[in-house]
Amino acid sequence: MGEVKLFFGPNHPGMHGNFSVHMYVEGDTVLKARPLPGFLHRGFEKLMERRLWFQNLALIPRICVPEPDINEACYAMAVEKIAKIEVPERAQWIRMIVLELARIANHLMSFPGIGGAIGLYTSSFWGTADRDRILDIFENLTGARVYHMYIIPGGVRKDLTPKIIKMIKETLNYIESRLPDYENLIFKNRIVQTRLKGIALLDRTTALELGVTGVGLRATGIPYDIRKVDPYLFYDKVEFEVPTATEGDAFSRVYLKYLEIPQSIKIIRQALEMMPEGKANVPISEGNALRYRVPKGQAYVHIESTRGEYGYFMVSDGGEKPYRVAVRGASYPQTFIGIEKYLPGTRIEDVPIWLATMDVCAPEVDR
Numbered sequence: 001m002g003e004v005k006l007f008f009g010p011n012h013p014g015m016h017g018n019f020s021v022h023m024y025v026e027g028d029t030v031l032k033a034r035p036l037p038g039f040l041h042r043g044f045e046k047l048m049e050r051r052l053w054f055q056n057l058a059l060i061p062r063i064c065v066p067e068p069d070i071n072e073a074c075y076a077m078a079v080e081k082i083a084k085i086e087v088p089e090r091a092q093w094i095r096m097i098v099l100e101l102a103r104i105a106n107h108l109m110s111f112p113g114i115g116g117a118i119g120l121y122t123s124s125f126w127g128t129a130d131r132d133r134i135l136d137i138f139e140n141l142t143g144a145r146v147y148h149m150y151i152i153p154g155g156v157r158k159d160l161t162p163k164i165i166k167m168i169k170e171t172l173n174y175i176e177s178r179l180p181d182y183e184n185l186i187f188k189n190r191i192v193q194t195r196l197k198g199i200a201l202l203d204r205t206t207a208l209e210l211g212v213t214g215v216g217l218r219a220t221g222i223p224y225d226i227r228k229v230d231p232y233l234f235y236d237k238v239e240f241e242v243p244t245a246t247e248g249d250a251f252s253r254v255y256l257k258y259l260e261i262p263q264s265i266k267i268i269r270q271a272l273e274m275m276p277e278g279k280a281n282v283p284i285s286e287g288n289a290l291r292y293r294v295p296k297g298q299a300y301v302h303i304e305s306t307r308g309e310y311g312y313f314m315v316s317d318g319g320e321k322p323y324r325v326a327v328r329g330a331s332y333p334q335t336f337i338g339i340e341k342y343l344p345g346t347r348i349e350d351v352p353i354w355l356a357t358m359d360v361c362a363p364e365v366d367r
Contacts, residue, residue, distance in 0.1 A: 003031060008351060010039040019362035021339060021355075025348060033343035033351075035336055037365040044367040048325045053079065053153070054289045056322070061147040063327060064361050066109055069102040070305045071327075072151035074312040077232070079153040081299035082316050085284055091155030092233045093275035097168070098141075098150060099233075099303070100264040100271075104175065105134040106306040107257040107264075110356070111186065114254055117352035118195045123186050130178060133171045140164055155281025165272060172265050179262065187255055196251035200346070200354040202334075203248050210341075211333040214308025215260075216358055218244045219252040226304035238270040250357040257306070293320055307331045307359040329364030336365055 009020040018039035024032040044063050048056050060075050061068030073095060080087060111127035114120075135145040141164050142148040142157070150157050186192055202212065204220035217224050225242045227235040243259035245252035285292040294316040302311035311328035329335075338358065346354060 002026070006348070008355075010036075019335075019360065019365070021343070021351070023343070023348075023351065028347050028349070030343050030346045030348065030351065033339050035339045035365070037336070037362065039362070040366045041363045042366045044363070045325050045327055049322050052290050052320050053292050053294060053322065054285075057149050057152060058147075061149065063329070063363050063367050064305070064310075065146065065363060066361065067102050067106045067306055068147050069098050069151060070303055070310050071312075072149065073099060073303055074301055074310060074327075075314075076151050076153045077301040077303075078299045078312045078314040079294055081301060082297040082314065083153075083284070083294050085154055085282065087155050088279050088282060089234075090159075090276055090278045091280045093271045094156050094160055094280060095151055096233045096235065096238075096271050097160075097268050097275075098148075098156070100268045101134050101137060101168070103306050104261055104264050105131045107261050108134070108175075110254065110257050110306075110359075111182065113356040114186075114196075114250075114353070117356050118192065120186065120189070120192060123182070126178075126182070126185070130175060133174065137164065137167050137171060140167060152281070154284040155279075157281070159280040168268065168272065172268060176262065176265055179258070182258060187251075187258065193251065196249065196254065196353065196357075197247070198249050198251075199350050200250040200357055201248055202338075202342070202358075206342070207248070210337055212308065212338070212358075214304075214306065214330055214359065215253045215256040216308065216334060218242065218256055219246075220248045221246040226302055226309055230302070232301070232303055234271070234274075235267075237274065238267050240264075240267050250353050253357040291320065293318060294322075302328065305330045307361060307364075327364070327367050329361065329367060331359045331361040331364050334358040335360045335362075 003024050003026050006023045006025055010018040020036040022034045022036055023030050041062050060071040063071045108127045108131040112124035115123035138148055139145045142150040207217045207220050221244055223242045223244050228242055240263045243256050296318040298315040300313045302309050307330035310330045313326040314322055315324040317323040
């Protein structure tokens, strides 16, 4: 039997974004695998260096389409760190609420991802429909369902209204009531357990060598979460747990996402209770915002995305544009390095499981 070349992607339904993997297979086994990025958005870091500080607010959410708010937060926090901008307390609580809503929405979207990979399409329908309820909140709050451009240097673009707060509380109650259904449909399903347990293994040593964070690392037993190890915003003022597992397989990674949803719900409810009255932003530009300059300096900020540690290293030369921007994409190690090193030896039908549970986010590579 000879070696055959197969193309996985770059069609959007088959991948998490337009991304391609060239696989060389013999029979049902992958012999070699090569990631081929560049089909989606390319060169974000250089594009940011060619655009004004406030023009970048419309560009950065696209570096991770399923969870755009993390880029807004990192960008704003880096600017604020360099320029020594004090963000109002209320705005920081609102940022936490938005980031945790985005986390829940992304985890709900991971259920359709794994459902499509193994043929459990009910989870695809459920996850997509329930995620839409959070997108409804974003639409009412920001005017957009996906790219929000809501978290800005100095705070957030607009305050939470009583209507939005009511929507958030009702949506959290609904999603919480749905969790037992997901447990029964997916994680107590014998077929799902057969297809995911012991599949796409990533041991602790390998995860650390690759630089994998998020559920990929926590599934090996290491409770590494930026919200705990290096708290930002007000995560050190709320109570929540970091679920872990020890198996390091596909099932553990998906199940940890499920377990994180009630923790995010817990965080949001505490934030709504503890959030003080006051302003939600401070004006950081006098006059024309497009002429705004950030003082000379540099900063690195990182936050916990659904895929792990997400960071921005930013340098300002005092001009109207960022001098340098480097993005630490959370899924880059397992996407670009992991595919070449760890897909070989995998069966063809397990390739989408590996990619889905390792949270491949194509534009994080194309950046």
